[in-house]
Amino acid sequence: MILAWLLILSATELQAEIAQEFRAQQGVMNLSGRPVTQPLALAGEWRFAWQQLSDGTGSHDWPLFTMPSTWDENGQAGYEYPGQGYATFVLDIQGLDPQVDWALFVPEIATSFRLLANGRDILHGGRVGTARQEMQPYQGNRWVRLGGIADGRLQLVLQVANYHHHSAGPWQPLLLGPEDQITRGYAQHVIYEAVILLLLLLIGLLLVMEYTVDRKDRTGLWLGLFTLMLGVRLGTTSFAPLYWMLSLNPPWELHIRVIYISMLVSPVLLFGWLHSAFGTDFSRSLRNLFSLPFLLAALLCLLLPPLWFTALLGIFGGLLLLGVVVATSVLLRMVYLGRRGAWLILPGTMLLGVAVIHDVLLNNQLLSGQYWSPLGFLIFIVSMICNFLLNRVWSRQEIVRLSEELRLINRELEQRVAERTQALAEKANALLDANQQLQVLADVDGLTGLLNRRALLEQLQQLKQWQGSVAVLWIDLDHFKRINDGFGHAAGDAVLAAFGALLRRLGRDRDRLARLGGEEFAVLLLDCGAEGAETFARRLQQQLRELQVPDWPQIHNLSASTGIAVGRLGETDGEELLNAADQAMYEVKHSTRDGYKIAADYRR
8 A cells, every 4th residue: 555655646646747837826827838738737836816806907017816715724814714605716728729629628616716818708617706705606517619719818816705615726737739638638537437336226226235135244234335425425426427317416415424424434334344344353343343433424425515514625635544454454454364355355445545645645635636436336346246256165165164063963873864764765665666566567568568458547537636738648559469469479568568669768757658458558748739649650650660569570561540639637537538539539430541530529
C-alpha cells in the first residue's frame, strides 16, 4: 500500500508540473503560441469578489483567489471567508485558437453556480442567490459548448452561492478544451461509471438472491449488501449515473444524506462480511467495536442538517481511512495465518484502500484529478466474489469428503450388523428365495422366461392408475404349426425361446412382455402412442426375419401377425385393450400375415 501511495504522489506531482505551464496568473491565462492538445485545467489565480454576484465588470481591481479551492480555507486572498455566502470568480483567457470549437466541463460545485462567457449566460447548476430562500442547490457534473472564439479572448465569470453545505467554491478545476475532446471525455466517464454501477448492482442482487436460497451462510448476504451500498454511493456521486438511469431528480438534501450515509454504512457491511467469512479471527465483538463509530456518524447524517454534518467531512474521511487500515490488517493477519482465500482478497482490498485514500485527499483538496473509487470498488468486489465462490467450492468439497467418510462408517457398521445377524439373514434369504421361486413359477412362462397370461392381466389391473398412454400388441407367429409338423416340437420350443429372447432385446425395462399360450405373445408398451407402437412392430418384423434359431439353421425367415390397441388404462379396461389387439391381429392373420394393424377404435 505504501508503494502504491508513493506512485499516486509521484503521478500527482508530475501532473502539477505539467499544469504549471498553463496556470493563470493575476487573473489571466495566456495560451498564445501554446497549442491545447488535451483538456486544460483552469487552475491558478482568478479574480475574486466576496458577497457579490457580478458580471465581471471592474474585476481588474479584485483580489486574487487560487483555484481550485473552497473559499472558507485559510490563506485565500489573505482572508478567511465563511462557507455560507456567495462570490464571483473571473478569469480572462487569451490566445485561444479561433478555428477550434471549444467546450467547458464544470465539476459539481457546492451548492449552486452560474457561468457566463463573454457576458453571455451559458450554464448553471441550481439557482444562485444572495439569500438562502432565493437559491436552489443541485448535484452532478455539467458541460457546455462554447463554439468558436472569434478573437481568441474569453472571459469566464463564475458566480457561486452556498447556504446548504459547510464549505463552498470550485474545489475541482474547470476544464477547457476542444469540443470533441470534452464531449468524448464526458461520455466516456458517464459510460465508465454506468457500467461499473450496473455490474455492482447485478452482483449485489445475485448475492442477495443466493442467500434467500441458502440461508445457512450469511457471507453472501453481507457481501451482496456491501456491493449494493457501494453501487448506491457510486451511482449518486460524480456523474450520478443512478439518477439519469432511473430518471430521478431527488431533493438536494436527500441527495447529500444518501451520499454521506452510504459512505459511512459501507464499512459496517464490510466488517459484517469479515466476521462472517473469518469469524474465528474477527469476532462479533470486534465487528461491533469497529462498526459503532460509523453507525453513530451515519445517524448524525440522518438527523442533523446538512450544514452541520458536512462540516464533519474531515472526521468521516479519517474514519474511512481507519476502516481501510482495519480491513487490510485483518486480511494480512488471515494471510499470515494461512486462512483459506484471504490471499485472494488482499490485493483487491489494498487497491480499494489506495482509491479511498486518493479520493479522501481529493475531497480535502490535497490532490487534483479524477475519482479512483469506481475502479477500486469494482476490483475489490471482484476479488471478494472470487473468494466467496472459492469458499463455496471448498465447502462443497468438504461436504463431499465428509459424506464419503460417513458412507464408509455406515458401510462398516452395516458389515458388523450383517456379521452378527448372519444366521438369521441366511434363514430369511432362504425363505425369500423360496417365495421368489414360487412367485416365478406362478407368474413366469417356463420356456421363454416371459410373463404368463395371468401375470399380464394382473399387471394390467395394477397399472390402472398409470397416467400415460399405453400400447398393447398381440403377436402370433405365422405358420408355427408347420414348424412343429416339419421339425418336431423340440424345434418349435427352440423357436418360441428364441422369439422370447428377441422380445426382451427389443423391449424396455418398464415394458411388460408375456407369452399368452402356444405361439401367441403380448407386449405392453408404457408411455407409448400409436407411432411408437408401429415403430416397435416394424423393428420386430425386420429382426424376426433375420432371427437365427440355435441348433436349427434350416429354420429362418420367420414372420408374425401383430394387432395393436392404444389407450389409457385409467380410461379403458386392460382386458378390453388386449381383446382389441387380438381382434386386430386376426384381421392381419386372415389377410396378408407378416404385418401389423392398429385397431380402428383404439388408435390414439
